[in-house]
Amino acid sequence: MEKPAKLSLADIRKMPAIEFVAVNQCSGNSRGFFTPRVAGGHSATALWAMRDGRGVPLKTVLDKAGVKAGTKQVVFGGMDGPVSDKTPDFAKALDIDHARDGEVMLAYSMNGQELPILNGFPLRLVVPGYYGTYWVKHLNEINLVDNIFDGFWMKTAYRIPDNDCNCVEPGTAPKATIPD
Numbered sequence: 001m002e003k004p005a006k007l008s009l010a011d012i013r014k015m016p017a018i019e020f021v022a023v024n025q026c027s028g029n030s031r032g033f034f035t036p037r038v039a040g041g042h043s044a045t046a047l048w049a050m051r052d053g054r055g056v057p058l059k060t061v062l063d064k065a066g067v068k069a070g071t072k073q074v075v076f077g078g079m080d081g082p083v084s085d086k087t088p089d090f091a092k093a094l095d096i097d098h099a100r101d102g103e104v105m106l107a108y109s110m111n112g113q114e115l116p117i118l119n120g121f122p123l124r125l126v127v128p129g130y131y132g133t134y135w136v137k138h139l140n141e142i143n144l145v146d147n148i149f150d151g152f153w154m155k156t157a158y159r160i161p162d163n164d165c166n167c168v169e170p171g172t173a174p175k176a177t178i179p180d
Contacts (some may be wrong), residue, residue: 076094
């Protein structure tokens with residue numbers, strides 16, 4: 001960043017806001033129906049809707065801080081920590097061009113009220129068109145990096161087959177994967 005910044009929720013709320021509607025789908029949607037069972041959360045049909053969402057485009061915050069030439073990705077971290085000391089802290093990354101496209105939002109309210117704790121209070125990343133793993137809850141850290149972030153939740157976990165349908169035949173493994 002050209003001008004590293006520490007912004008409070010009050011600072012972000014003073015920025016020009018946008019209202020939006022968004023639907024979030026868990027990448028493990030229907031995992032609870034798999035036989036045999038597979039690792040991960042076992043949701044059935046997990047969708048989450050943000051009606052009357054309100055927030056600030058991530059682009060606005062990045063422009064305020066200034067993006068250095070050579071920045072490749074933006075890494076996001078939340079306040080919630082792992083449940084086990086053997087579990088890596090959760091962080092996700094977006095390519096800088098996508099992070100600055102004006103569609104990625106920092107949401108602070110939904111349905112006319114502050115975000116509930118379970119939905120990510122005080123701030124949640126909203127990434128239209130991406131699975132819920134990118135919608136980082138309790139967002140409190142945004143870092144710009146000059147490399148491709150290879151944290152556990154990007155390189156090892158939460159990956160999908162790298163093909164046209166992002167799918168595989170039951171009982172087979174993908175030849176290659178990409179972050180979901």
